[in-house]
Amino acid sequence: MYYSTILDNLGNTPLVKMELNNHKQAMNLYAKLEFYNPTGSVKDRAASYVLEKLLNNKEINYDTTIIESTSGNFGIALSSYCKKYGLKFCCVIDAAITDTNENIIRSLGAEVIKITEADSSGGYLLNRIKKVNEILVERPNSYWINQYANPYNAEAYYTGLGNELCEQLNNIDYIFIGVSSGGTITGISRKIKERFPHAKVIAVDIVGSVIFGGKPQKRHIPGMGSSMRPEILAHSQIDDIIIIDEVSCIFGCHELLEKHSIFAGGSSGAVYSAINQYFDSRNTSEVVDVVALFPDRGDRYTSTIYNEQWLRNFVVKEKTSSI
Numbered sequence: 657m658y659y660s661t662i663l664d665n666l667g668n669t670p671l672v673k674m675e676l677n678n679h680k681q682a683m684n685l686y687a688k689l690e691f692y693n694p695t696g697s698v699k700d701r702a703a704s705y706v707l708e709k710l711l712n713n714k715e716i717n718y719d720t721t722i723i724e725s726t727s728g729n730f731g732i733a734l735s736s737y738c739k740k741y742g743l744k745f746c747c748v749i750d751a752a753i754t755d756t757n758e759n760i761i762r763s764l765g766a767e768v769i770k771i772t773e774a775d776s777s778g779g780y781l782l783n784r785i786k787k788v789n790e791i792l793v794e795r796p797n798s799y800w801i802n803q804y805a806n807p808y809n810a811e812a813y814y815t816g817l818g819n820e821l822c823e824q825l826n827n828i829d830y831i832f833i834g835v836s837s838g839g840t841i842t843g844i845s846r847k848i849k850e851r852f853p854h855a856k857v858i859a860v861d862i863v864g865s866v867i868f869g870g871k872p873q874k875r876h877i878p879g880m881g882s883s884m885r886p887e888i889l890a891h892s893q894i895d896d897i898i899i900i901d902e903v904s905c906i907f908g909c910h911e912l913l914e915k916h917s918i919f920a921g922g923s924s925g926a927v928y929s930a931i932n933q934y935f936d937s938r939n940t941s942e943v944v945d946v947v948a949l950f951p952d953r954g955d956r957y958t959s960t961i962y963n964e965q966w967l968r969n970f971v972v973k974e975k976t977s978s979i
């Protein structure tokens with residue numbers, strides 16, 4: 657058996673049973689390692705599914721320019737899968753992108769438009785969206801994926817990752833999922849509750865993100881959270897929300913590496929911390945089956961979470977802002 661392209665080696669990512677026995681609550685903890693997808697993250701699933709759907713439904717053709725505003729894993733995944741289908745990809749990024757992600761997206765051949773001027777809110781989101789709308793007018797055959805509102809984004813996880821988890825496990829009592837566009841949690845929550853109606857879906861977000869009504873605040877860790885509430889979340893089935901601060905997220909990443917040999921990205925550290933926090937105050941007599949979704953690998957965070965200098969500056973900033 658062989659693939660005609662490595663991008664077809666999508667999904668069927670490993671599930672690892674982790675030891676976590678620092679709580680009164682007895683549990684089986686399963687980590688779903690989504691960074692084993694071909695371009696290194698959970699977003700391969702959305703990129704591949706959305707493009708295939710659009711092509712099959714003739715909503716785009718092979719001359720269409722795909723546009724998306726993204727500074728992270730979705731940009732990396734779309735760059736690769738657009739190339740697979742011979743589509744042009746224009747990626748709108750902003751000045752907050754890490755050098756690593758920008759270099760990967762550029763190396764993968766995407767056209768990159770970088771927004772460097774902050775908008776009235778102090779961030780870049782509004783100017784990024786403005787730029788996307790200008791491109792849509794300038795280029796007649798262009799299509800904005802708009803992951804925050806595109807139902808195919810959630811559908812990718814309902815049919816793909818959601819199904820896979822239901823096949824890999826005989827039971828799920830809890831699943832913890834980091835949120836940004838809301839595609840992963842919307843698709844997975846719907847699928848899992850069909851198969852395991854008692855399962856509790858816990859959304860994990862980061863301080864400074866406004867997804868669940870929090871106050872907007874500068875965020876330093878890419879991948880998680882958002883400056884707007886995603887439209888597709890309206891179709892999710894979420895039981896509980898945990899908001900993690902950036903310090904706990906960083907600690908979570910380092911502990912995952914030290915105790916479990918899992919070198920993972922920021923949202924994985926946040927999910928791991930959320931599980932610890934959640935079960936600190938809970939204890940049922942039964943052993944519960946818990947799933948942690950780990951979206952990407954630590955490599956993309958070697959200039960942030962796993963960088964000593966960055967960590968030192970981060971601690972200084974944190975201390976000054978709390979004085």
Ligand SMILES: Cc1ncc(COP(=O)(O)O)c(C=O)c1O
Nearest residue numbers: 729836837838839840879923951
């Ligand atoms: C590292 C990481 N974690 C979590 C998420 C959240 O996934 P979603 O956009 O489906 O909510 C993303 C999305 O880009 C991500 O890159």
